[in-house]
Amino acid sequence: MFDQRFEVVYYVDFVFLYEEELGYVPFTWKWDPKGVNEGVHYITVMLRGYEGHFGSATMKVYVKPSK
Numbered sequence: 001m002f003d004q005r006f007e008v009v010y011y012v013d014f015v016f017l018y019e020e021e022l023g024y025v026p027f028t029w030k031w032d033p034k035g036v037n038e039g040v041h042y043i044t045v046m047l048r049g050y051e052g053h054f055g056s057a058t059m060k061v062y063v064k065p066s067k
Contacts, residue, residue, distance in 0.1 A: 007047070008029070008047055009047075012044075041061050044059075
């Protein structure tokens with residue numbers, strides 16, 4: 001499992017934001033919401049394995065203004 005290659009793609013509010021074509025385990029990504037309007041937003045992560053596997057998940061987040 002840990003030796004299979006995969007691609008990770010991130011979307012915020014269903015708009016493409018970032019892609020890593022050579023994913024590895026563990027994989028960490030930090031989103032900086034600076035410049036995003038206050039309110040509810042959706043982060044979607046899609047994984048695509050080079051062996052035909054795929055998956056996705058969407059998380060709802062609330063962004064508060066920074067002080």
